[in-house]
Amino acid sequence: MGDFVINLxxxxxxxxxxxxxxxxxxAFSNIKKExxxxxxxxxxxxPKGYVFHKTDDLGTLVLISSELRGLKHPEAADVVHSVYIQFKKEIDFPSVDSSIRGAILKNSQVKIRTLPVNKKTLFNPFEFSL
Structure with missing residues (x-):
């Protein structure tokens, strides 16, 4: 009976x-997918040529960055924020070279797919903020 209680x-x-x-x-994975x-x-x-279109949701990246920081993933938050800044710079001052926009799209996807998770926060049972 004692073994049963210990095992339970x-x-x-x-x-x-x-x-x-x-x-x-x-939670981290869902934020990354978003x-x-x-x-x-x-x-x-x-219709306006080779510039970024459908950019209405890009501002949400700032909120995602903030959410990652709140979940104690500061490096991932910085990466998402830097992606937003790259897009914002290109939207405000479009480059003549369209390959720059292609590189921004490609690099942004790679950066977000490889977001660094804070393993200390992930495995700390006393750090629970969802």
Missing amino acids: VMSLVTGGYMGIVVSKAV ALRIVRTVDTIG
Whole structure:
């Protein structure tokens, strides 16, 4: 009977811990997917020529960056914010060379796909902010 109680307590503790870790990982993944979706909706071919179009949602990247910072992922927040700044500069002052816009789109997607997760926050069971 004593072994059963010990096994039950250990199962609850480890299961609870893993639940916390998984929920944090899923929250990070969902935010990353949302940022990637926003970047993928930006278009360079449209009625005004080869400039960025469909940029209405880009401002949401600032909110995503803030959310990542609140979830204790400052490096990922900085990456998302830098992506927003690159787009904003190109929208405000479009380059003559259209390959620059293509590079911004490509590099932004790569940066967001490889966002650095803060492993210390992810695995810390006492740091729970979703």
